[in-house]
Amino acid sequence: MNNSVTQLLFNYAPLILLFVVGWFFGARHERQHLAQLAISEKDLEHIIVSTERFYRPALVANSEGELVLGSVVIGQDYFKMVIARILSLFGKNLTTYETLLDRARREALVRMRTQAKAKGYNHIYGLRLEVSNINQLGSMVEAIAYGTAVVSTQNSKHR
Structure with a gap:
C-alpha cells in the first residue's frame, strides 16, 4: 500500500506543483494590479x-462637455477559478469573483478619468458603469465606465 501512495504522489506531483506556482503568480499579479490601481486613483482623485444624470456643474465660460469612457477586460487566473467552482458547491462567498469585479470596475474608472485628464477636463457627471461576463466560465469580465466630461469651476473639495 505504501508503494501505491508513493506512485500516486509521484504521478500527481507535477500537477500539484503547477497549481501552486500558478496560484502564487496569479495572486502576485492581482496584488500588483490592486496596488497600481490605488496609486492611479490617488493621482486622479482631483477629477x-x-x-447624477441631470446635474450640471458650474462650467467655465465657452466650454462644452464631451463623452469620456474607460473600458477594460480582465480575466481571473484559472487556478482561483477552480477553487471558486469548488466553493460554489458549498454555497460559500466567492471572493474570487468579487475581486475580479472590483478590479474591473476600478480599472474602467481609472481609464475614464485618465481620458478626461488627457483632454483637460476636471469633472465628469452622468457616470454609468456596465459590467458584463464575456465567457461561459465567468472568469473574464468587461467593464465600461462612461460619462460627460466638462471643465468645471468647482473646487474638488466640494464633492
Whole structure:
C-alpha cells in the first residue's frame, strides 16, 4: 500500500506543483494590479465624478462637455477559478469573483478619468458603469465606465 501512495504522489506531483506556482503568480499579479490601481486613483482623485444624470456643474465660460469612457477586460487566473467552482458547491462567498469585479470596475474608472485628464477636463457627471461576463466560465469580465466630461469651476473639495 505504501508503494501505491508513493506512485500516486509521484504521478500527481507535477500537477500539484503547477497549481501552486500558478496560484502564487496569479495572486502576485492581482496584488500588483490592486496596488497600481490605488496609486492611479490617488493621482486622479482631483477629477470629480458624479452619477447624477441631470446635474450640471458650474462650467467655465465657452466650454462644452464631451463623452469620456474607460473600458477594460480582465480575466481571473484559472487556478482561483477552480477553487471558486469548488466553493460554489458549498454555497460559500466567492471572493474570487468579487475581486475580479472590483478590479474591473476600478480599472474602467481609472481609464475614464485618465481620458478626461488627457483632454483637460476636471469633472465628469452622468457616470454609468456596465459590467458584463464575456465567457461561459465567468472568469473574464468587461467593464465600461462612461460619462460627460466638462471643465468645471468647482473646487474638488466640494464633492
